[in-house]
Amino acid sequence: xxxxxxxxxxYGAFTAVDAISFEVAEGEIFAFLGPNGAGKTxxxxxxxxxxxxxxxxxxxxxxxxxxxxxxxxxxxGIVFQDSSTDDELTAYENxxxxxxxxKVPKKIRSTRIESLLKLFELWERRDDPVKRFSGGMRxxxxxxxxxxxxxxxxxxxxxxxxxxxxTRNQLWKHVQKLNQEERVxxxxxxxxxxxxxxxxxxIAIIDHGRIVAxxxxxxxxxxxxxxxxxxxxxxxxxxxxxxxxxxPSVHMRNMAKMFGRR
Amino acid sequence: xxxxxxxxLRQMKRYxxxxxxxxxxxxxxxxxxxxxxxxxxxxxxxAGHGNYIQFIAPGVIGMTVxxxxxxxxxxxxxxxxxxxxxxxxxxxxSRISIMIGRTLGGATTALVxxxxxxxxxxxxxxxxxxxxLLPMAILFMALMATTFTALGTGIASxxxxxxxxxxxxxxxxxxxxxxSGGLFPLAxxxxxxxxxxxxxxxxxxVDGLRAxxxxxxxxxxxxxxxxLSAFTxxxxxxxxxxxxxxxx
Numbered sequence: 001x002x003x004x005x006x007x008x009x010x011y012g013a014f015t016a017v018d019a020i021s022f023e024v025a026e027g028e029i030f031a032f033l034g035p036n037g038a039g040k041t042x043x044x045x046x047x048x049x050x051x052x053x054x055x056x057x058x059x060x061x062x063x064x065x066x067x068x069x070x071x072x073x074x075x076x077g078i079v080f081q082d083s084s085t086d087d088e089l090t091a092y093e094n095x096x097x098x099x100x101x102x103k104v105p106k107k108i109r110s111t112r113i114e115s116l117l118k119l120f121e122l123w124e125r126r127d128d129p130v131k132r133f134s135g136g137m138r139x140x141x142x143x144x145x146x147x148x149x150x151x152x153x154x155x156x157x158x159x160x161x162x163x164x165x166x167t168r169n170q171l172w173k174h175v176q177k178l179n180q181e182e183r184v185x186x187x188x189x190x191x192x193x194x195x196x197x198x199x200x201x202x203i204a205i206i207d208h209g210r211i212v213a214x215x216x217x218x219x220x221x222x223x224x225x226x227x228x229x230x231x232x233x234x235x236x237x238x239x240x241x242x243x244x245x246x247x248p249s250v251h252m253r254n255m256a257k258m259f260g261r262r
Numbered sequence: 263x264x265x266x267x268x269x270x271l272r273q274m275k276r277y278x279x280x281x282x283x284x285x286x287x288x289x290x291x292x293x294x295x296x297x298x299x300x301x302x303x304x305x306x307x308x309a310g311h312g313n314y315i316q317f318i319a320p321g322v323i324g325m326t327v328x329x330x331x332x333x334x335x336x337x338x339x340x341x342x343x344x345x346x347x348x349x350x351x352x353x354x355x356s357r358i359s360i361m362i363g364r365t366l367g368g369a370t371t372a373l374v375x376x377x378x379x380x381x382x383x384x385x386x387x388x389x390x391x392x393x394x395l396l397p398m399a400i401l402f403m404a405l406m407a408t409t410f411t412a413l414g415t416g417i418a419s420x421x422x423x424x425x426x427x428x429x430x431x432x433x434x435x436x437x438x439x440x441x442s443g444g445l446f447p448l449a450x451x452x453x454x455x456x457x458x459x460x461x462x463x464x465x466x467x468v469d470g471l472r473a474x475x476x477x478x479x480x481x482x483x484x485x486x487x488x489x490l491s492a493f494t495x496x497x498x499x500x501x502x503x504x505x506x507x508x509x510x
Contacts, residue, residue: 050352050510073354084345088276100268101353129279 001026001153001185002047007056009042016042018209019056024187024202026152029179031200032189035237039209040189041081044157047187048078061152074102076153077146081161083138087131091122091141094130095148102149109148116144119174136167143171147178154178156188160195168192172199193230203229207237265355266363273334273367277374284375287333291326291379295319295386298445311447317478319383320471321444324406327376328464331407332435334368335414335501339421348510357506365415365501369407376403391477398483399474402490406467409494416501419508444468448480463493 002024009017017039024030032040045051047058049065049072058065065072085094092113099109117123120140130138139159146154156175160168176199179186190196196203197217204214213220213236217229224235277284299315299322306314341347350360377400390396417430441455442464448456459465470486473479479486 045510048352070354070356073352078352080345080348082345084347084349086272086276086346086349087344088279089272093272093275097268097272098349098353100264101350101355103264103354 001028001061002030002187003057003059004043004047005057007043007046007058008054009039009046009051010054015209017046017053020204020206020209020211022204022211022214024185026185027179027183028201029176029186029188029199031196031203032187032206033191033193033196033203033233034189034206035191038206038237040206041157042209043206044078044155044187044189048076048155049073074149075151076155077149077151078155079139079142079146079157079159081157083142085130085138085141085145088129090127090129091117091133092126094141095145098145098148104149112148112150116147119177120144136163139163139167139171140174143175147182147184150182151184153185153187156186158189158191160190160192168195175199193228193233197229205233205236212236263359265353265359266366269350269360269363270367270370273364273371277371284378287326287330287375288378288382290329291322292382294325294445295322295379295383299386315383315387316389316476317447317472318445319380319386319388320475321442321468323376323380323383323403324442324444324464324468324471325439326379327372327403327406327467328410328439329435330375331369331372331410332414332430334371335365335411335416336418336421336427336430337368338364338415338418338505339424339427342418342508343423347508351508351510358502361415361502361505365408365411365498368411368414369404372407372411373400373403376407390475395474399471402467402470402474402486405470405490405494406464409463409467409490409497412494412497412501416497416504419501419504438462438464441465442468443480463490463497466490466493 005021006019007017007021008015008019020043032043034040042051046053047060047065049069052066060072061075063072086097089097095113095117096109099113104112114123117126120143122137122141122144125133125137130141133141143156143159154175160171163171172195175186178184188200200217202214202216203220204211205220206212213223215223220232221227221229224232226232226235295318299318303314306317311317338347351357421427441458442462443451443459444464448459448465451459466481466486466489469479469481470483470490473483473486481489
């Protein structure tokens with residue numbers, strides 16, 4: 001369903017993603033695990049038509065994201081690292097807006113919005129503006145929205161960042177349910193080891209833009225001779241703390257701020 | 263087509279729900295209308311130019327349209343900051359229809375604000391010379407609204423945070439208003455000022471409004487229409503181009 005071969009993205013001399021290759025099968029939950037600034041978000045952007053790779057090959061459901069942008073976009077849903085709802089609109093309006101943009105026919109749209117909002121326990125609050133929602137509710141809404149146009153793939157970029165354990169637990173239950181019922185392929189990035197271990201069928205560990213290992217959680221533990229995925233992760237990526245600023249996006253953001261101030 | 267409509271509808275919903283913004287954005291033009299209109303009125307009349315309220319009302323209406331449409335365009339920065347822009351840019355919809363939907367939405371809100379201020383002008387004693395030319399006044403307002411929303415969108419496409427917003431307001435929007443001939447007759451102004459006014463789109467918008475509402479024009483109504491339409495086309499193209507270049 002997803003195929004990347006020698007995928008590379010560099011900004012000048014800095015290589016954010018360095019010749020990575022992997023495949024994700026249909027119906028699989030695939031986790032991209034890595035420290036901050038490892039290149040997770042850059043990879044997601046290249047897979048989702050938002051960023052052109054410097055070199056290498058990407059295939060989404062057999063299509064090239066760069067050449068068949070709109071066809072590829074219809075096939076996936078995405079939940080971004082940070083919020084992307086309109087706070088002034090209600091939960092229902094946010095869903096409906098998405099449905100129209102993705103050309104979901106009106107009849108299907110309303111029934112599907114209802115069932116998704118019910119599944120994610122937001123139906124009672126459907127007419128409340130999103131600005132009155134808690135962080136967890138917003139996240140649920142965004143994931144529900146990502147499923148609205150019945151995508152073949154759902155990309156989740158650190159979807160549980162900053163959520164409490166209860167909310168995280170419930171979120172993954174829903175995602176797993178939809179993964180099984182609708183056979184949606186899920187590509188997620190996270191740096192919570194236990195989450196990857198719990199929900200993912202297969203994991204790739206990425207560090208400094210390179211995939212250092214990939215396989216089933218058990219395989220990774222055997223590979224490193226460790227008894228937990230966390231230990232395997234540290235064995236593969238080292239124990240030093242990562243400076244958040246090493247990421248190219250953060251660097252560019254700072255540059256933009258610097259110029260913006262003048 | 264549906265995408266353009268839903269983007270327009272979103273702007274409308276946001277507009278109707280932001281009552282504080284509606285009231286706040288009416289305060290400034292009304293202050294100009296009352297303070298300048300009644301304050302300078304007697305002087306203007308003694309100088310032999312007639313009723314100042316009659317003269318300044320089209321300027322104040324133009325100002326309302328300018329401020330609101332620029333603001334609507336610049337609102338793009340908010341959408342970028344709060345993440346909603348990503349939701350639209352990753353959808354299987356062309357960038358140009360997103361830009362058109364946004365611009366139409368922003369322009370409509372600016373037009374509505376302009377019409378509200380026009381009604382207040384009537385209450386303040388402003389009188390239209392020929393009521394049948396009202397549709398032409400609305401056409402000029404719509405053109406101004408589209409021009410400045412597109413300009414605001416183009417500028418906001420280049421800005422990444424709120425820092426630049428104040429700069430745009432002070433260096434672009436305020437001069438565009440004060441140098442447009444909205445507050446004083448251009449005919450008696452120094453040559454340098456006339457030159458500046460002649461490259462300001464708002465000058466033609468306000469002049470067109472005067473032609474339609476009070477039957478007085480500096481450039482002439484045909485020139486106003488042609489030049490303003492040209493500005494609309496140019497700014498829509500530039501805005502559309504810059505919007506299409508946005509990287510997330």
